[in-house]
Amino acid sequence: MSTHWEDRAACAGTMLELWFGPEDYDEPKDQTRWRHRRATEFCATCPVRTDCLAAELIRPLSEQHGIRGGLTPRARERLLARWRAAGLVPEHCPPEDVDLVRRLLTESDLVPATRYCPGS
Numbered sequence: 001m002s003t004h005w006e007d008r009a010a011c012a013g014t015m016l017e018l019w020f021g022p023e024d025y026d027e028p029k030d031q032t033r034w035r036h037r038r039a040t041e042f043c044a045t046c047p048v049r050t051d052c053l054a055a056e057l058i059r060p061l062s063e064q065h066g067i068r069g070g071l072t073p074r075a076r077e078r079l080l081a082r083w084r085a086a087g088l089v090p091e092h093c094p095p096e097d098v099d100l101v102r103r104l105l106t107e108s109d110l111v112p113a114t115r116y117c118p119g120s
């Protein structure tokens, strides 16, 4: 049995466009809001949202895209800025230690877990 966290992702097998947006046209703002809400609802049911968010936070901001761990890129940027201001992670580069990031993440940083089942 595989133990990699991605194998347990709630978004596995879903349309990636929900998390990353359309590739071939500019998305209207109301569609973006709807898409973010739906993706976040999936993330709230996901058993690996801490692993997902930590894996994204150690990537350079310029390489971060889409909703990951229930947070938008802007929300992740704010989280990193808060950690940097508190001296918890380096000033000018993303934290490279995924275990450190996992320890820094608190319940309040995560989209609240829910039993809501998107699509039901």
Ligand code: SF4
Pocket (backbone or CB within 6 Å): 009, 010, 011, 012, 019, 042, 043, 044, 046, 047, 048, 049, 050, 052, 053, 067, 068, 069, 070
């Ligand atoms: S937290 Fe969200 S984006 Fe990350 S694996 Fe789970 S469902 Fe997918």
